[in-house]
Amino acid sequence: MPDYMPHTDEEIASMVAFLGLDSIEQLFDAIPKALQVAGGLSLPQGMPEPDVMASMKTFAKMNKAGADQLICFAGAGAYDHEIPTVVRTLGGRGEFVTAYTPYQPEVAQGVLQAIFEFQTMVSRISGLPVANASLYDGSAAVTEAVNLAVAASKNETVYLSSGVHPHWRSVVKTFARGTGHNIVEVPLNNGVSDFDAVKDAGPPGVIVVGHPTYLGTLEDLADVRSRCDEAGALMVVAADPVATGVLRSAGSWGADVVVGEGQAFGTSLGFGGPYLGLFACTMDQVRRLPGRLVGETVDEEGRRAYVTTLRAREQDIRREKATSNVCTNQTLMAVVAAIQLGWLGTQGLREIAERSVRSTRYLLEGVTKIDGVEPLLPGVATVRDVAITTPLKADLVLERLAEEGFLGGLALSALTDEGDGSVEPNLREHAILMSATEKRTKDEIDQFVTALTKAVVK
Amino acid sequence: MPDYMPHTDEEIASMVAFLGLDSIEQLFDAIPKALQVAGGLSLPQGMPEPDVMASMKTFAKMNKAGADQLICFAGAGAYDHEIPTVVRTLGGRGEFVTAYTPYQPEVAQGVLQAIFEFQTMVSRISGLPVANASLYDGSAAVTEAVNLAVAASKNETVYLSSGVHPHWRSVVKTFARGTGHNIVEVPLNNGVSDFDAVKDAGPPGVIVVGHPTYLGTLEDLADVRSRCDEAGALMVVAADPVATGVLRSAGSWGADVVVGEGQAFGTSLGFGGPYLGLFACTMDQVRRLPGRLVGETVDEEGRRAYVTTLRAREQDIRREKATSNVCTNQTLMAVVAAIQLGWLGTQGLREIAERSVRSTRYLLEGVTKIDGVEPLLPGVATVRDVAITTPLKADLVLERLAEEGFLGGLALSALTDEGDGSVEPNLREHAILMSATEKRTKDEIDQFVTALTKAVVK
Amino acid sequence: MSEGMIEETHKSAAGGRASSAPLLGDDREPTLFEFSVPGRTAYQLRTNEIPAIDITELLPVEHLRSEPVELADVSERDLVAHFTRLSHRQFAVDLGAYPLGSCTMKYNPKICDEVAGLPGLADVHPGTPAALVQGWLALMLETEHVLCEVTGMAAATLQPAAGAAGELTGLLLMGAYHEARGEKRTRVIIPDSAHGTNPASVTLGGFEVTTLPTDERGLVDLEALKAALDGDVAGIMLTNPNTLGLFEEDIKEIAEAVHEVGGLLYYDGANLNAILGVIRPGDMGFDIVHMNLHKTFATPHGGGGPGAGPVAVSERLVPFLPGPKPVQHDDGTFGWMSPEHSIGRVHAWHGNTLVLARALTYLKIHGGDGLRRVAERAVLNANWLRVRLAEHYPAAYDKTCMHEVVVSAGAMKRKTGVKGLDVAKRLLEEGFHSPTVYFPLIVEEALMFEPTETESLQTLEALADALDRIALEAESDPDALHAAPRTTPVRRVDEARAARMLIPTQDARDEALGLST
Amino acid sequence: MSEGMIEETHKSAAGGRASSAPLLGDDREPTLFEFSVPGRTAYQLRTNEIPAIDITELLPVEHLRSEPVELADVSERDLVAHFTRLSHRQFAVDLGAYPLGSCTMKYNPKICDEVAGLPGLADVHPGTPAALVQGWLALMLETEHVLCEVTGMAAATLQPAAGAAGELTGLLLMGAYHEARGEKRTRVIIPDSAHGTNPASVTLGGFEVTTLPTDERGLVDLEALKAALDGDVAGIMLTNPNTLGLFEEDIKEIAEAVHEVGGLLYYDGANLNAILGVIRPGDMGFDIVHMNLHKTFATPHGGGGPGAGPVAVSERLVPFLPGPKPVQHDDGTFGWMSPEHSIGRVHAWHGNTLVLARALTYLKIHGGDGLRRVAERAVLNANWLRVRLAEHYPAAYDKTCMHEVVVSAGAMKRKTGVKGLDVAKRLLEEGFHSPTVYFPLIVEEALMFEPTETESLQTLEALADALDRIALEAESDPDALHAAPRTTPVRRVDEARAARMLIPTQDARDEALGLST
């Protein structure tokens, strides 16, 4: 009977007696007997920790995809960056890990200050003055951004660029079932949103673009801004925060809301979660901000202190009129991001960004020397990710690469739905989206090129 | 140039200027130029953390001896016990790990109180009223015990039973080169110290026995006590602290000093260190206690507080007249032991002791069914460890077992020197010392027996 | 901004002084930016030997930034000191009891941290082909099965990242279900005691909220419910036990009445801890259940997240579940599939998968028997506390509660002027986290205690003793209570000022101080 | 015992109150035993299915205990809370600057913790045959090589578990060397500024101590040395820079003089940090060097240990080194060997091997270039502090120091009555750990600061500012200094009482309180 409950039999007896009862079961008398579980749940008996650890390790071993087995050339919104011991150690401290939402600021200054620092970092990266304390992931952040923007523009027509990550677009569309927003997908043309293709869709209340797009290409943000101005729409940019280490911030191009995925800052790949939704906006929109916001204030003695603020936006106060329903967010990942960005510092962020650009370019140059391997978008500059086409079907190529110890990227056929406006239908089955972070070495890339050379032979 | 130093170039320049110097090198002007290292140390340049981690992992991979590769049936003073995540997590907290010796008790109550708790636990396990804050390992503890006992009895003749761990005996003998103690090794007869064999050696000032002996056998401690009384000698017992989970404490048999190896309490096998020397003694000897001792006291406001005490014994005060030269000890391992023993509790300590006895017995019964495999000491009850003999040389058998995924124990030929009084010379080459802790399962032992059956075939 | 209350501090690095360590008094901790010295670095990256081509040769110059993003430039040493000191300014389950009602702040087993860091789980890219992640798929499927058994449902999605995400997912499923039947239903009923996420989710799910009053028993007013039910009703959202900690005894009738009009029942699983192995939402008649793994199944709350909010549903809703979902093929291998009428994705990848791994670890350790013990002891602890506190803190509804108890400081306030909030703040000085205050909204000066099953009788005794002391102090020295807490790193903070004079970043602070460049 | 000062506390469990968390004031933390409730458990062991035969059937009854060893019986939850709270009552490098002279409390890189836990290193049994531990042997041999290069010696033993163990090992080597040459030398010379372990080790090594005075330069008195040297002298023990932080400029002459009479030179490596890559003990003429890896090479000190004290020696002492030692065979494989005239083992196994792994990690990250930078910046920091403090805290010897500086509060004491100890205690309130006080013994009211290279200029500034404030306070309000520290979890403790009324265990406490059964 392993568990974490302290009660001894004598204590249980004394507590039951204190309540004037004969047995614990009586505590459940309000529950109709007929509905109660008879004979216990159909689950195995409890097992002691070491046995369970062994079975969890069995799952881990069934995967053939850990860093020891596959060298990672996959990106697509989830990146294999260096996470040093120091960041894992600090982020793993029990005080951060086992705290609740900072409802009592007097005993939660640790998390609150860390979030204040996180907000500052996100604000600087996005180029906008205010950032929240996190959302679930990039897809949730872009969804919330759409909601904010529609509320602000009072126009439900959403131009959603196909350059936004395909999964994020799916999520936006799923939630639009509830909000009823009119989602207009804007196809890409040579890696850039082709707004002309949707000119019949009516004026937008919001335009959402990726920058870089999920294919790594760069949008013309000045053009997006002027289109927004024309329509009275808000400009939402889903921006990769590492790419911002070299790119002008979306805020500097006039974005009203900048969202992104913060996993790259200290959070492990973890098969996709928990990740970190980043959200920043202009001061104009701060009262529509979804989620928590930490602000500086003072305590009774005039000491600097932090507290969650503008709470009147939130669901627990505004209920059905709240700007968002989010409650639990990804605070721990935000604290970790603050630590990781503290570790990187000004130079480090620039360096991982530059290295990622260089590695990905070196990779592209290497693989496109292979017969039949071409860039999906020849001549288009990319950041973070880049797509290629191969003579064989992408999933076969990836399978062969895995045998050689490489996660070669993502097949666009798996990532996108048929008819996705971001990729030519005839190339989709043959396209692979790849990325190389600062962790990839010249040796690894050279070996990968060798492996790919073999893998594309029919 | 990766390192952990904060100095920017400007800061260095300003600091050098503040000192009125032209360069950092001038700080070393007192050092004769001719003696200074020219051209730097002949060492590779520094490498960034991830590169170094990779090279340390290469060492780890060169070993074929981790828990993933070999199921451990080795003991001999280093045991494969369960160490739960919770103990590793708490023991790994930075406040414990990166503190110095508690010289300023006002800001060291954490470590001091943990040690107070550790001392209490060791005292209860040993059956003696006072225990110190740790020594390096079991061998250091027994060496210090000999020094204490000789100082107390004023008789330099040390009866050192061959039942004491062979390496510990070596260490005692090494340090006796300095102290000049007269070490008389007492052979074992059927697993018990044969004092008659040394009756010409003159009366002892101290008798040191193992209980259990390193072969797992049990001494007649009542007899040892009466021999000590007769000679005015002190009785030192090297006792395994886990075995004490089932055995009467050495203190209850009248030992003056009880020492042992505490690795079993939360410290990883770690190729032999850092481990944890345990040391407990009677109140009569407390002013001869080596190492640190924490005592309860009060602060200026009458609050309970802890502090290192009886410091006048220690080297920093008594210098050449100190009871011992020990300074840095194994505090972190002692803190970890307090945590692990807190996790085990009364029942848990008994259970790992009983399970270890049962597993080792089940193992012995299994292997001695194999043709040609015999107990080294037939019919003698053992705790913790047990020795067997095989038809082939022990190291060959162990080599074969390793190929099947087992660390089958230790060859007595490797553990002991030739002519060791604890084992019949003609059996020494064929003897293996084995142990099974609470971690070993029936399945593992059954599989081991199968592997051994094959391994002993010529 | 002229309000001169911003505390002036050096902009330059404040040095290695453990200035915030409460070990050494309650001093301030500078922000990381205030430690920054341009040019100082901590990061160390792998040697990669890729030619360091100038970035301007690789990307169009108009897209490039001229200045790097300015972050804090600190040494690893200062980074460690800063965040270690911040951690000392943070209460947590690891430090003491956290009886925050509705939040189920139980002990988070440390083994789960290790599982969440296992190589082979933690370092897997979410886009890896299914053939290479058989372990992850098996883990997820087992988690789904266990959660379905615990809730009595047919299938589940593991995608929602927290409870509120689960709620919205559930409401979209509700909508899709009705739509598939050609019905457009517009209203969702929720009790007035409901958590704020419920009404907010209802709105985002495309429905209108109909609020239901609580009756004098503290339960759903059955008559009011029946009156509210009609063909426009898409469903009802309940948590059972409800947020007063009381079991909705009429659940069978409620379910029948809602189903009668074609509505669905949604179970907010925040209070699932109370009924584990005792009764299952499915058996009560619920169609949709979200769970908060970060409450019931002990995954740590991380100071506000991450969570995981899987949604389990009855047979008829299975075809609408989000996809892709893990599935086991006939040959025993695992893969992905999307349900026939899937509403689509609700997460960028597969959900908060490492949180799932933690929860499954917890579930396996407890097993069917252990989960039942969890419920029993959680309820036992809450009731012991209810009775023990009755003298000074009467329960809002005086009867057997489930895993939590809502007491009222209303009488205390009228008599002494001491409010529930004062009690909550004063309790911090006693070494306990506060209970939930002012929720549910329908109880005057509500204090909601949820001790959870991992707290000992001795802890409950100490908590009750502290609360008794506070009650006596309310009579003898109410001002001391208004002034509480006094021993915490900061004292009561000025929340109004924070909102009025918003300083959400270091830059806003510097600007307010006139420090910005 | 009638001295009624033992604080009475409940023997029963004190509950989940974060009673010690300084976060919530400076309250007491009960001992683990005071949380104990018989029958409560935390442990969980692997299912092993071995028949649970009664232990009395397996072992002779007369050897068995009738009652189990009584330990504290607590839940995992309370265990975590207790030790987390204890950790909040502990200062550490991770919290702030720790300028404890002679101790080199530099930042301990976190990566080393991970290395020390690596599977394949941490889980290896020390008795594993050499063929299976080639990685460990290679790691050890590389460590030996690096340490020899750093010290300029021929070979090293890695067995000694700490500095003092290294000293004693070195002295035994000294003895064995002379003995092998048929000489019985009886005396070892040490300066009066030496660390206490030196004389203690000399005695245990079988020698007599001859103490050498320090001259007005703060250095070895060369004339006195020469006078002390004769054919009885086995050797001299020095640390250079010495414990005053000053480089022994005459080292060449000292070495020659000692060698002249056939003696050996022992280098106490505690101060090696100052000279890394600048000068090597071997090049100065030393024959034996111990290193404190837990000082110079940043392995964490663990609140008092573990350490590692490898001893490196010159060619002529190699045959005497402890064994077995790792060795590389001609075929490239690794094994063990014992030197021809080995003094034998000085450790139960191979030394504090996981500490070696940490140190090697540190050494590889720094490399030859980094080690030199370490020395430069350690010395730069110490000198900056020396000059900056000079006004109120004059250095005992006013000249360029190495990695540490000894200042004297002697003048302050005479003028204001404020002692060095008061300054040290008051500094704790400022968020810094105290310097080493009253060592070396030859300096009046000594305060020995060793900032180390990992502290920033800003930290040094903050430290100096705090010390200046204290100096002014000594004039204006000396009583405040006598009363310091006031903000720490406890205030000055009664050390005399601890020794007079010894309470080394919970049982002694209970007995003193009359609580024992």
Ligand SMILES: Cc1ncc(COP(=O)(O)O)c(C=O)c1O
């Ligand atoms: C009753 C209730 N419902 C729903 C939620 C929302 O869950 P989450 O915070 O995981 O989004 C909570 C959490 O506080 C809750 O207490």
Ligand SMILES: Cc1ncc(COP(=O)(O)O)c(C=O)c1O
């Ligand atoms: C100068 C000096 N020598 C020797 C030692 C002893 O080293 P250890 O504590 O590792 O035994 C120390 C440690 O404080 C020291 O400072």
